[in-house]
Amino acid sequence: MPNYVEFNKISKGFPGVQALDDVSFRVQGGRICALMGENGAGKSTMLKILSGDYQADEGTIIIDGMPASYHSPHGALKASISVIYQERQLVPGLSVMENIFIEDLPKKGIRIDKAALRKMTQHILDEFELDVNPSEPVGRLSVAHQQMIEIMKAYRRDSEIIAFDEPTAPLSESEINTLFKVIRRLKEAGKVIIYVSHRMSEIFQISDDIVVLKDGKLVCELNADETTEQELITAMVGRDIGDTYAELCRNENIGEVMLEVRNLETDDVHDINLEVRAGEIVGFAGLIGAGRTELARAIFAADPISSGEIFLNGQKVNFKSPKDAIAAGMALCPEDRKEQGLVLDRTINNNITSAVLEKVKTGLFLDKKKERKLSHAAVEKYSIKTPSIEKKVVELSGGNQQKVILGRWTSEAMVTKVLILDEPTKGIDVGAKAEIYQAICDFAKAGLAVIFISSELTEVINLADRIIVMAQGRITGSLSRQEATEEKVLKLAMHH
């Protein structure tokens, strides 16, 4: 059993950038080490070197005094190292038990020993307090349950060194608690645990040590008990960003009702009644799967509505597709910007104008000059960091990608009146988050009705003028910013 893992002077370069530069730190067995840093700090690269996906240019990983000598993910597994990535690597058509034991299914002769497999799987499921049938195909499970299965896959290998890359992103509160119980048990068993997350509160809840990276360099090693959140943020950002929310320049003038939803019913949400005023930011809080995304998609006509009415600016509307909704002044920044928001392989320019092609044409043809003008304006307005608007979106950081989508919906060619932002700060670093918060306040100032969906409670409570809480497809409460506290919102979110 290893007592520690040491990263010794690790460097890794990619063309044009030094992702890791002479980074050394040690993770002790029986302690949980959080790896922190903004996007681009080098956390993922470090995990990929640990997992054998990448080879370090210089430096070694030392396990218990011995330099590790593996050069592939397979070799890392053999060295008892498991890295659990955000991207799930499950086979949707195979059952839960087959997925968990995919690398070495128990055999009886040449046949798979299903009875033994089921027993072993049930044992793990019990440990994780997860109530699913071992024979259920994984593809039919919720995203959260799939994530738990992915974690179990690594767990049952009984690796000595386990790294988690944002494991809680799709999980609800209770699942997170179960996961933490499991992680603590691993810790007590003396395993080496590395934990990467963007969620501050989690870090302080679970970790013992904190290693902060910035721009590929080690900034500092902290003891979690002796560090405040503000100190950690300062270390990550490299400067004191102060109280982000207090510095925001907010909108004071809330106008008439812009969006009204009455008795809306879909397959996923029920009995929805709400109003959003011009210049108002309405936050939507709730647990994963509470129906917030589904509600946004229904309002935007991306999913069908069974019954109910939607009024825009007092006029009843009946959108048949997102196209109609856009034409009427609705805009949606979807939850998953890479899968649903952007065409990664196209340029910034193409992505910004994709919703307004009708407006940038003269006669039959696209007016490329006008297109470029719109894109340049967006790049300038949101200070998107790029050398050119002809750069492919895939080459941008998460924060800049999100700004491209904001640029699309707020260009002067749009008539946006209602802006729906679904998890706009997900996976974005602290500095870019602050910029996006200010952008949201600016939308409100410009008279837009803003719907702001976020799973980060602090964010919703501090940014929104009013917070609507959802649970199980229904609205369970509405709070003003003054009355909202994390406790109150959570209570409503867990309302049954």
Next chain:
Amino acid sequence: MENSSKEKKVHGTQSLGSYILNHKVTLLIVVTIVVIVFFRLMNPNYLGWQNVLILLTITSFVGLLGLGVGLLLISGQIDLSTGAIAVMAAVLVAMLISSGIPWPIAALITILFGAAAGGITAILVNGLGMMSFIATIGMMSVWGGLALVLTRGNPVTINNPGFWAIADIRFFQSIPLLFIIMLFFVALYGFILSQTRFGRSVYIVGGNPTAARLAGINPKKIQSILFINSGAISAFCGVLFASNFRRGDPVAITLGMDAVTAAVLGGISFSGGAGGTGGFLVGLLLLNFFNNGLMMIGIGPYWQTIARGAILIAALMLDFFRERQRAKALRAGAAEIAAAKSQ
């Protein structure tokens, strides 16, 4: 011309391999020239006007079909039935003319048939949600079979000098009007792709249909239009084919497969969202100069069939490698790298 492959990339290893993949069109032009020089050395008649006439005529047919498929590939779909629609159209136009209908009207009816055939595919794919790969294999069989049924397997001869004349017009002895028509369509489609809203939508739909829909573009509509277009241009190709051979021959030909090969060889990706008509034209010329060269140095037709398959597989491999490299760049956390770079 949209040519994303020419953009310099900041990520990925700058090896010789990636250089070649990023400069695919240049590479194709070089290969084409090598192929031409090689076959010219092997057989002096290769570039004689008689052979060039035959070569450019076949190229025109493959090119017209390839444009239909190519646009669909960019939008993320495929049409394998173009060759069969062309055969059916050749038979149909021959039968209509034989029954006394003036040839321009017969041609128009045939093109409308092609559009309708594309419409059926569109319903199968976008209405019923079938995979276009499977649906168009089915339609290929249906139209090829129907042509055989209608003619009982015998060619329908056309006795109409006015209709023959279309394919007989040529410039400088060896450049047929057909080739000019094909070039016209390459230019037209190239223009549509790069300069119009519709063209841009084709790329966006092919690149990410979900994002396209949420940006107010209707992927099904775009793809349906392209299926109808593919059917219509295939039928148009069939009409020209009938004019050239002065008959409607129901025996299936391999033009449909060549069309797909030309498109993929020319850099139109199988996974959608990338490629353009410039690359397509080079791929088309390379393929046809090569196929014709094999014939001119006396390689038998059976071996030529094998060579056809080999080229298709080679083209797909090239496409596959480029895609894999792109996926690698994505996985390598290109975003992370860019972020670190800009800070």
